[in-house]
Amino acid sequence: MTVQGVRWTADQVLALAPDTASRRAGSRLGAAGPWSGAGSSGEGALWGLCKGSGSKPYRTVVDLADVSGPAYKCSCPSRKFPCKHALGLLLLWAGEEGAVPRAEVPEWAGQWIEGRRGRTERKKATVSPSGPSGPSSGPADPEAARRRAERRAERITAGASELEQRLADLLRGGLAAAEQSGYGLWEETAARMVDAQAQGLAARVRELGAVPGTGPGWPSRLLEECALLHLLDQGWLRRERLPEGLAATVRSRIGLPASADGPPVRDRWLVLAQYDTADARLTTRRIWLYGTQSRRTSLLLSYGAAGRAPEPALPVGLALDAELSAYPGAGQARAALGEQFAPPAPTAERPPGTTTTLATAGYGDALRDDPWLDSVPVTLDRVIPVPDGDSWQLADADEDAALPLTPAARSRPGLWRLVALSGGAPVKVFGECGHRGFTPLAAWPEGPGEAVPLC
Incomplete structure (x- = not known):
């Protein structure tokens, strides 16, 4: 970043885009042509005037000094954050040296920057580690909260018992009947789980209904999914007999909310991957981080309304000096981002890697703590992407072993970026390893070079 004297790469800038259209439009504005009065403060502030369709240029400001990630302000009517003009200004700054020269901050940009940084400082000063109200903060009526939790648990138990009966009816009647009954029966069952406030069960029921045919x-595959759903049901119905870590995992898989109650761990966290998934109602952002001191890989989850990019935005190749607190549950990688001590900055540091054989063994070990785990985060050392019939695999350069790529990975453009980066030579690859195979999310060349996002 500017405050450290290091600029971002174009890939890191484009990773901030809320969608593909913004990425393309921002790329077109990443040249000097439409810009005038562009400048940087040397303290994380960028600004510029971008020519638009009207008579007045759009005023665009970006604040890179915020520890929670870039902030943006633009006079254009776009409701996307960042808009194409903010992306274009960042690309201009990330490109040729001197394209955004050091300059005095103009009044229109300075007012917003100072106001925003002032609000951030006041917020930090009023929020204690225990929460906005200090150590005494908590539910207004703990007894009422306990009764609500008990009522919800009773509804979930009733829903889990009903689901057990439905699974028994399915197996008693034979799996062939599942294809004939269609998806409507499963959607009705999922709706019943929603009524029981068991969102996790509802999601798994919908996945179950999509398998036949x-x-x-x-x-x-249907039998496997039925078995996992039955196991989760039984885990809930017998949760009092489970070890606390596994019981917390069951509650999380069922869909009960939890707080990140683990002790804060301060570290220098490398951003290994960031990607979004979306449905009609919600956009989910996943950010994988690796702690260089704790040697822990953690997952940040955030959500945004459909069509809106969630926050924070942490492109691959950055490092973050911050505290993370783990969520409860055996084998859970999810954590909450706590206090941040410096803005995220580019880094050439890489996480340590392992072999394909040890990666699959690690996934097997993780299933003991969380039998419903689809995948685990893994960094592979010295692997080569090679075709395998109609599919692809990552072959270990130092032993006779390989990992197949998941069907989803084979359909992504990132596969060809990985193949081009490798060129037949070994590379380091970070991704998710599970029963369906390996999904590459970022890669590094064998020699010096920046991280390449693959998602």
């Missing part, structure tokens, strides 16, 4: 071997 999906190609060769679907009865086996």
